[in-house]
Amino acid sequence: xxxxxxxxxxxxxxxxxxxxxxxxxxxxxxxxxxxxxxxxxxxxxxxxxxxxxxxxxxxxxxxxxxxxxxxxxxxxxxxxxxxxxxxxxxxxxxxxxxxxxxxxxxxxxxxxxxxxxxxxxxxxxxxxxxxxxxxxxxxxxxxxxxxxxxxxxxxxxxxxxxxxxxxxxxxxxxxxxxxxxxxxxxxxxxxxxxxxxxxxxxxxxxxxxxxxxxxxxxxxxxxxxxxxxxxxxxxxxxx
Numbered sequence: 001x002x003x004x005x006x007x008x009x010x011x012x013x014x015x016x017x018x019x020x021x022x023x024x025x026x027x028x029x030x031x032x033x034x035x036x037x038x039x040x041x042x043x044x045x046x047x048x049x050x051x052x053x054x055x056x057x058x059x060x061x062x063x064x065x066x067x068x069x070x071x072x073x074x075x076x077x078x079x080x081x082x083x084x085x086x087x088x089x090x091x092x093x094x095x096x097x098x099x100x101x102x103x104x105x106x107x108x109x110x111x112x113x114x115x116x117x118x119x120x121x122x123x124x125x126x127x128x129x130x131x132x133x134x135x136x137x138x139x140x141x142x143x144x145x146x147x148x149x150x151x152x153x154x155x156x157x158x159x160x161x162x163x164x165x166x167x168x169x170x171x172x173x174x175x176x177x178x179x180x181x182x183x184x185x186x187x188x189x190x191x192x193x194x195x196x197x198x199x200x201x202x203x204x205x206x207x208x209x210x211x212x213x214x215x216x217x218x219x220x221x222x223x224x225x226x227x228x229x230x231x232x233x234x235x236x237x238x239x
Contacts, residue, residue: 006069007032008185009054009154014063016046016053016209023049024209027063031154031187034180038200039189040231042239045206047189048086051156054187055083082152084143086159086189092132096123099131100145109149117145120175136163144172148179155179158189173199197231207239 007030016024024046031037039047052058054065056077065072067080091099100123104114118124121141126134131142140163147155160176161169176186176199190196196203203220205213213220213234221228224237 008068009072010064010066010069011054012064012066014050014053014060014065016049016058016060022209024053024060027206027209027211029204029211029214031185033185034183035201036176036180036186036188036199037202037204038196039187039204039206040191040193040196040235041206043191044208046209047191047206048158049209050206051083051158051187051189052085055081055156057083080152081154081156082147082150083156084147084158084160086162088143089132089134089139090142090146093130095127096129096131096134096142097127099142100127100149103146104149107150109151113149117148120148121145121172137165137168140164144175148175153183154185154187156187156189159191160188161190161192161195169195170198193231193235203231205235205238212238 009031011030012028014024014027015022027050039050041047049058053060056074067076070076100114100118104111118127121144123138123141123145126138131139134142140160144160147157161172164172180186188200190200197217202214202216204211205220213223217231217234220234220238224234228234228237
């Protein structure tokens with residue numbers, strides 16, 4: 001994908017500590033319109049922490065985050081970013097259709113949009129169930145439905161394919177590509193490298209809270225050396 005010259009989101013020298021532990025250090029990257037960016041790295045690399053800092057859920061000690069060259073403050077963050085965390089259950093005692101309807105109204109989406117995402121994600125058979133009773137896969141579909149009902153231009157999705165089999169992963173990837181064609185941009189935290197390689201335009205490779213590489217697969221291959229061909233091989237070579 002041809003990136004635009006002016007980034008939507010620009011992160012410079014972002015740093016985060018938990019007490020004395022430095023969990024993010026000197027993180028700098030840019031995101032351009034209608035890209036799918038994958039944040040990859042081993043467990044504990046700082047992927048979720050990075051998303052939470054960008055979403056405003058965690059304060060960061062140093063660095064800057066700008067949106068279209070302006071400082072990303074509380075108001076602009078609320079209007080531009082939507083963060084979908086991993087492993088949450090919205091309103092566990094409520095029925096799926098009630099939860100989806102609540103978010104549709106909150107985000108100003110139409111009934112047609114609601115019907116579309118329910119059909120796309122195969123939620124029809126469970127709309128009468130309580131969200132707390134859903135399987136992991138259906139829970140993930142519900143969360144994705146909520147994200148797709150938003151109007152935010154940048155979606156931050158933490159492990160969007162967790163709980164899906166291969167066929168379901170490919171279906172969700174097709175849906176996300178359609179979202180990008182609608183002029184939205186995605187930042188995905190993904191631990192399965194095969195999934196990341198299938199859908200992402202560029203990658204941010206984190207380890208121990210530091211950015212080891214950023215770019216397309218070809219750019220990371222060049223950084224890793226000629227023997228690294230697949231994203232997995234690049235990952236192993238650079239970490």
